Amino acid sequence: MTWYKRTESGIQTSIRRDVPAGLWIKCEGCAEIFHRTQWRERAYTCPHCGYHQQIGSEEYFELLFDEDSGEEFNGHLRPVDRLGFVDRKPYTQRLLEAQRETGLMEAVRTAVGLIHGRAAIVACMDFAFIGGSMGSVVGEKIARAIDRARQEGLPLIIISQSGGARMMESALSLMQMAKTSAKLAELAEARVPYFSVLTHPTTGGVTASYAMLGDVNIAEPGALIGFAGPRVIKQTIGSELPKGFQRAEFLLEHGFVDMVVHRTQLKATLAHLIDLFLG
Amino acid sequence: MNYLDFERPIAELEEKIREMRLLAESTGSDLTAEIDRLERRVQELRERTYRNLTRWQRVQLARHPDRPYTLDYIHLMTTGFVELHGDRCFADDPAIVGGLAKFNGRTVLVVGHQKGRDVKSRQYRRFGMPNPEGYRKALRLMKLAAKFNKPIISFLDTPGAYPGLEAEERGQAEAIARNLLEMSRLPVPIVVCVIGEGGSGGALGIGVGDRILMQENAWYSVISPESCSAILWRSWDYKEQAAEALKLTAQDLFELGIVDRIVAEPLGGAHRNPQEAARLLAEAIEEALTELLPKDPETLIRERREKYSRMGAWIETYL
Numbered sequence: 001m002t003w004y005k006r007t008e009s010g011i012q013t014s015i016r017r018d019v020p021a022g023l024w025i026k027c028e029g030c031a032e033i034f035h036r037t038q039w040r041e042r043a044y045t046c047p048h049c050g051y052h053q054q055i056g057s058e059e060y061f062e063l064l065f066d067e068d069s070g071e072e073f074n075g076h077l078r079p080v081d082r083l084g085f086v087d088r089k090p091y092t093q094r095l096l097e098a099q100r101e102t103g104l105m106e107a108v109r110t111a112v113g114l115i116h117g118r119a120a121i122v123a124c125m126d127f128a129f130i131g132g133s134m135g136s137v138v139g140e141k142i143a144r145a146i147d148r149a150r151q152e153g154l155p156l157i158i159i160s161q162s163g164g165a166r167m168m169e170s171a172l173s174l175m176q177m178a179k180t181s182a183k184l185a186e187l188a189e190a191r192v193p194y195f196s197v198l199t200h201p202t203t204g205g206v207t208a209s210y211a212m213l214g215d216v217n218i219a220e221p222g223a224l225i226g227f228a229g230p231r232v233i234k235q236t237i238g239s240e241l242p243k244g245f246q247r248a249e250f251l252l253e254h255g256f257v258d259m260v261v262h263r264t265q266l267k268a269t270l271a272h273l274i275d276l277f278l279g
Numbered sequence: 280m281n282y283l284d285f286e287r288p289i290a291e292l293e294e295k296i297r298e299m300r301l302l303a304e305s306t307g308s309d310l311t312a313e314i315d316r317l318e319r320r321v322q323e324l325r326e327r328t329y330r331n332l333t334r335w336q337r338v339q340l341a342r343h344p345d346r347p348y349t350l351d352y353i354h355l356m357t358t359g360f361v362e363l364h365g366d367r368c369f370a371d372d373p374a375i376v377g378g379l380a381k382f383n384g385r386t387v388l389v390v391g392h393q394k395g396r397d398v399k400s401r402q403y404r405r406f407g408m409p410n411p412e413g414y415r416k417a418l419r420l421m422k423l424a425a426k427f428n429k430p431i432i433s434f435l436d437t438p439g440a441y442p443g444l445e446a447e448e449r450g451q452a453e454a455i456a457r458n459l460l461e462m463s464r465l466p467v468p469i470v471v472c473v474i475g476e477g478g479s480g481g482a483l484g485i486g487v488g489d490r491i492l493m494q495e496n497a498w499y500s501v502i503s504p505e506s507c508s509a510i511l512w513r514s515w516d517y518k519e520q521a522a523e524a525l526k527l528t529a530q531d532l533f534e535l536g537i538v539d540r541i542v543a544e545p546l547g548g549a550h551r552n553p554q555e556a557a558r559l560l561a562e563a564i565e566e567a568l569t570e571l572l573p574k575d576p577e578t579l580i581r582e583r584r585e586k587y588s589r590m591g592a593w594i595e596t597y598l
Contacts, residue, residue, distance in 0.1 A: 082535070082592035083526045087511035136591030143588065165479070165501045167511060170525045171537050174479060174501040175590040178487050181456060182463035182587045189464075205501070207452035208440075208480045213460055227452035227480070228442030236442050246447055256450050 043263040052220050057109040057124035064267050070113035074144050079137045091168040102128045106137040110145040116271035121149040124159040133166035139176025146183040150190045155274050159197040160211040164204020177209035184213050193277040198225050217257040219248035283339045292321040335522040340496040341475045345550035349391030349434040355557035357382045372413030374405045377420040388424035390417050391434025408441035411454035417485045418458050430468040433485050440481030455484040462487035466576035470567045473497045489583050490567040493529040493538040496548050500527035
């Protein structure tokens with residue numbers, strides 16, 4: 001059975017076409033292929049089916065802030081393994097791997113910048129970092145972003161994408177729900193507007209705290225938003241879930257988000273809302 | 280009496296003592312010395328067992344079918360309880376109970392998760408897993424307490440919020456989030472008691488307060504050991520390891536600065552002597568109320584906000 005094997009190793013293909021990696025994009029929704037620049041122009045949504053590709057804080061900051069106006073703060077907050085948590089891997093190792101793979105320090109970044117000329121605080125989560133899970137650092141950075149919005153009277157925008165509270169910090173993660181919600185009560189008392197943007201997916205402890213508490217809740221089309229995950233609910237009820245269950249449009253229908261906004265319209269919508277609230 | 284697997288040796292000894300007593304009675308022979316010896320042995324065994332419980336064993340105790348539930352404590356430590364029903368929006372949720380009662384002579388608002396005792400009532404109470412209307416009822420009652428300046432005592436005992444289809448339709452996440460926000464600024468003292476299972480957001484949803492008390496065999500965590508095992512180990516078989524990793528006991532949470540006071544239970548767990556368990560818990564609640572009641576609303580709310588502000592663990596590095 002050796003007739004199909006190479007007899008020599010290390011044979012190199014002599015001509016390599018110089019195609020930059022990832023120039024063409026295949027839509028995860030409809031499998032259409034289109035050019036990267038076209039994709040970026042459409043805020044990483046599919047020009048054919050409208051599928052919203054998951055993007056991170058880097059892309060959202062670029063999308064929302066006027067050119068070069070965004071400035072990150074509290075980037076010096078780092079996670080620690082207070083519990084000495086070990087499952088199949090130690091938490092410290094998971095953190096290091098996540099940091100190496102994503103180039104991020106944690107699952108949220110906070111920044112101040114201009115949106116159509118008006119200053120705002122934007123906190124944006126990164127799903128790529130341990131499933132966008134909320135541990136102490138996420139809670140603390142969100143809390144400080146809320147504090148800053150309140151102190152400077154700047155509108156607050158939180159872009160959520162998260163599997164929920166982070167297991168590896170156990171009750172410390174859980175308490176971040178209470179911490180951030182308590183901070184939002186203070187923000188509300190100062191009458192500073194808070195716009196919550198819920199993107200795919202937003203579930204668990206993040207939905208059950210700051211993500212649901214916006215003065216205006218905005219969801220991206222098709223985003224999965226809920227408390228319990230679909231698999232758990234399927235187990236509970238013992239049957240298939242209805243089509244569109246827990247999707248952005250379902251939440252709009254049931255009265256838990258104010259609007260479903262296409263990502264290409266997100267900046268304009270937020271700018272308009274800021275103008276209506278503060279103008 | 281229901282025994283847990285690790286209590287088997289204790290159960291066997293207790294059974295032996297019972298048999299010897301019966302034997303002594305029926306034959307008239309004097310076995311006092313022998314029975315005393317066995318009594319001492321079982322007591323030693325109890326102390327050795329219950330002083331060295333693993334985290335998973337405490338989870339088992341917290342879920343013990345005979346463990347006192349919210350309504351048991353309400354009846355054991357208050358008088359004149361009037362239960363109030365409904366969220367005024369959708370329904371009354373039997374998984375959360377609440378109402379007004381007298382506690383040591385003063386009116387308080389009591390609220391808590393409620394589990395059932397037999398097959399029928401367990402189903403009726405949805406195993407203590409609330410729907411959104413449960414959280415909304417709790418908030419309605421707590422706001423009633425604030426309106427009439429009555430302190431709030433909240434009892435936590437749930438595996439988690441109910442993960443059902445209708446719960447999602449009616450906004451489980453929003454209901455919990457709203458409670459967290461509103462509880463952080465209620466102008467009356469809130470004493471929270473974790474009396475059994477502190478199952479994640481479903482527990483916290485009525486668990487924001489000025490003093491967090493936790494019974495020594497209760498658990499409180501972001502996720503149950505079983506679900507944690509399923510997700511992180513991709514198998515249901517690592518619940519013991521998950522319980523260890525999650526650091527979910529009263530002692531753990533006290534060390535993490537989340538729980539203010541560990542409340543002792545009768546040896547072997549609250550179900551061994553519910554009256555005594557209730558007395559110990561009531562004592563701790565009374566002490567907390569004595570500290571909190573003289574504070575004006577502004578101080579209460581400021582201190583509560585500071586309390587939650589401090590929670591968590593992180594480092595600040597300027598590299």
